[in-house]
Amino acid sequence: MNLTFKNKEITGILTVLPSKEVRFEDEMENYPFSVETSLKLKTIMGFEKRRIVEDGVCASDLCIFGLSYLFDNKLLNKEDIDALILVTQTPDYIVPPTSNVIQGRFGLKEDMICMDINQGCTGFVLGLMQAFLLLDQESIHKVVLMNADVLSRKVSRKDRNSNPLIGDGASITIVERSEINNMIYANIKMDGKRAFAIHIPAGGARKPSCPETAIVEMDDIGNMRSQDNLVMKGDEVFMFAQKDVPPMIVSLLDFSNQTKDMVDYFMFHQPNKFMLNKLADKLGIPRDKMPSNVVENLGNSSGVSIPISMTYNLGNRLINERLNLCLAGFGAGLNWASMILEVGNLNFNGMIFF
Amino acid sequence: MKNLKEEVLKTLNDILPEHDFTLDVNFIKEGMIDSFDLVLLVSELDKKFGISIDGENIVPENFSSLNQMVELLINNGAGK
Numbered sequence: 001m002n003l004t005f006k007n008k009e010i011t012g013i014l015t016v017l018p019s020k021e022v023r024f025e026d027e028m029e030n031y032p033f034s035v036e037t038s039l040k041l042k043t044i045m046g047f048e049k050r051r052i053v054e055d056g057v058c059a060s061d062l063c064i065f066g067l068s069y070l071f072d073n074k075l076l077n078k079e080d081i082d083a084l085i086l087v088t089q090t091p092d093y094i095v096p097p098t099s100n101v102i103q104g105r106f107g108l109k110e111d112m113i114c115m116d117i118n119q120g121c122t123g124f125v126l127g128l129m130q131a132f133l134l135l136d137q138e139s140i141h142k143v144v145l146m147n148a149d150v151l152s153r154k155v156s157r158k159d160r161n162s163n164p165l166i167g168d169g170a171s172i173t174i175v176e177r178s179e180i181n182n183m184i185y186a187n188i189k190m191d192g193k194r195a196f197a198i199h200i201p202a203g204g205a206r207k208p209s210c211p212e213t214a215i216v217e218m219d220d221i222g223n224m225r226s227q228d229n230l231v232m233k234g235d236e237v238f239m240f241a242q243k244d245v246p247p248m249i250v251s252l253l254d255f256s257n258q259t260k261d262m263v264d265y266f267m268f269h270q271p272n273k274f275m276l277n278k279l280a281d282k283l284g285i286p287r288d289k290m291p292s293n294v295v296e297n298l299g300n301s302s303g304v305s306i307p308i309s310m311t312y313n314l315g316n317r318l319i320n321e322r323l324n325l326c327l328a329g330f331g332a333g334l335n336w337a338s339m340i341l342e343v344g345n346l347n348f349n350g351m352i353f354f
Numbered sequence: 355m356k357n358l359k360e361e362v363l364k365t366l367n368d369i370l371p372e373h374d375f376t377l378d379v380n381f382i383k384e385g386m387i388d389s390f391d392l393v394l395l396v397s398e399l400d401k402k403f404g405i406s407i408d409g410e411n412i413v414p415e416n417f418s419s420l421n422q423m424v425e426l427l428i429n430n431g432a433g434k
Contacts, residue, residue: 239412282406
């Protein structure tokens, strides 16, 4: 599905990363690889280090920490927030929405919209789409889009498919109407037939968590996990990304009447380095225009990986200049979405540590 | 063709010395190569032949025998 948005823009991005850093080399013994194989995979897949929360830290804690920083530093006024969107797969509670919890924590005005969206790696692009749609309302001038996940709490330490890569984090993106007469192009696709390629079997109403769902078992390739843990079918997800993402980007470039050379950076979700390099090669995009260093140094934090990449890799550049970016997220759902937009002259674009 | 096969065999022996890849068996069905081995293998073959094997071709059936791997390499521009 192709979408266009007019006269909207990102005006600031703050990412919040956990202070706790875990190094792959300290965890290698959890996985059934030889040391030599592990070290080779480290380079190829980007198993280097990642940031994860301490036990008990929730998505809202990261968001509240980030919002407090913005309020304290007068980068955002509480009373200016007309909508608070939280995209997360790890809400604090099933009920109430975590966005309401955050609203209440700061005593934000009642005359606003709070909205939780359950999305994973597509979450930043989809969240921006939702923010742009809200901004078409006359009474909505400023949307605060929060992407936050603490998926490390749902991943088994002995799951080699997910654990070496998973990271936690949050981002706060301010989205407003633009005075620049700009055009934003996007597309999104979803395929629920492949919904269980990435899933957590227990913990919802279908299969509530109980002592039985916490029993750790070995799968057919030696991963140890329980039904309360995230399951990612690596082969299926890899093939999905290689098969469905490139045509989406080609189609988006065509829809926006742009060429690859007109895009300054392809800021893609970062599942692992190998997958991203293969995508770049297939699309004929120089690897340095598609950063893959976030997963390597900070971990794959699902829907937060794109804004983290924007702050980590483009930092002050997005404050001092405007860049034409192609964003792409792909993952749980299975969903895949992309967007071409100009981003720049931001009021802030930085990282802080929780 | 012969050189490609020899190079593939050498790469396999380097990565997975515990298996005999001269055997006429299906390497995948026999459990000799798993998905992480594929990542290592593709990465080595890309480097060795100066190519980038198309991600869509990284499926187990293309790595089930030496001949399949040679065909995969040729289809991805090796030996040109």
